[in-house]
Amino acid sequence: MVKTIDAVELITKITQALEDKKAEHVVALDLRKVSDSLDYFVIATGTSQPHLQALQDHVQEKLRDEGIRPDAVEGPSSRWWLLSYGPVLVHIMSPEARDYYDLEGFWADAERLEI
DSSP states (O other): OOSOOOHHHHHHHHHHHHHHTTOEEEEEEEOTTTOSSOOEEEEEEOSSHHHHHHHHHHHHHHHHTTTOOOSEEEOOOSSEEEEEETTEEEEEEOHHHHHHHOHHHHTTTSEEEOO
């Protein structure tokens, strides 16, 4: 990541970018009290493979415009994109992948952030 930014501000920018492109069920989790190695997740659902692609493209574009680049990108996939922005991992998932992997259930003890 090129620019230093507060994690909550970063999460706000990410969730706004996802909502700009009509991501469904956007959730932000604070994992710091329940994990020794993870800080934050943003989880969102895309309705199709092209929608998943558009969501991840838009997140990267909006943040790149502010000098923020991902540390890593996992994808393309028809089910799941993973963008790493330092302390924030962005999971953009198909409905089937989101149901199957159930990250929110796995991290049920994590605090949900109201963004």
